[in-house]
Amino acid sequence: MADEKKSYPKIPRNNWFLLRDKFKQRTPERVSPSYVATALGMSEASASANIIPPLRAFGLIGEDSKPTDLAYDWRDDSKYAGVCEKIFEKVYPQELRDIFHDPQNIDSKAIENWFARDAKVGQSAARAYTATFAMLLEADVSKAKEQKAPKLKNGGDKPKPIKSSTPKVAATPAxxxxxxxxxxxxxxxxxxxxxxxxxxxxxxxxxxxxxxxxxxxxxxxxxxxxxxxxxxxx
Incomplete structure (x- = not known):
């Protein structure tokens, strides 16, 4: 009988911190696919497949999709590191935590190889697992500042040229x-x-x-x- 394929939660760092910001502003009564899709600017199908499952695996929302007590601590900067530690110990096996436990010296390639062997996944999935593992191991709330600035839709408003009172000197060089x-x-x-x-x-x-x-x-x-x-x- 073939071994059952293992799986680990994965969530992009930007989505993790953006959703946490939404919780800080106002914690929702229920974290539905519609809520996540609107908060993160994605489709409901993507939210349901890629965001809701890891939130449940982390213990931030229950089976009823309501935020847990851990979610309320998650949004608190002073408790953030402790929440990450609880999730880290809940999600990953002791072996992995024993080998890779130093947030200041994260060997991403070695961790990717571990996930690839243990979960029998390809490079892309192993890299996604590693990124989430490293984020929880770092447990650093300041990493939220590393989020990429959102791109302006339709090119955004370009800065308007400053008009000068000095007379124009033709269209050719002054x-x-x-x-x-x-x-x-x-x-x-x-x-x-x-x-x-x-x-x-x-x-x-x-x-x-x-x-x-x-x-x-x-x-x-x-x-x-x-x-x-x-x-x-x-």
């Missing part, structure tokens, strides 16, 4: 500098012994495009700024 370098002269220059002299010349063109909507005061400000910051002569 100030365009065209630098032209004349071909260097190699002719003979008096006083150099007849030797050719390299004499480069630099010519700078500055083009300013001003919006027709600009007021005279704004235009004056532009040229005042140019006179202040550009090395113009003459």
């Amino acid at each position: 100030t365009k500098k065209a630098v032209h370098q004349d071909v260097p002269s190699t002719g003979e220059t008096p006083g150099t012994g007849g030797k050719p002299v390299f004499s480069p010349k630099l010519h700078v063109d500055i083009q300013i495009h001003i919006s027709p909507d600009s007021s005279p005061e704004q235009i004056d400000k532009i040229f005042e700024s140019m006179a202040k910051h550009l090395p113009l002569k003459g």
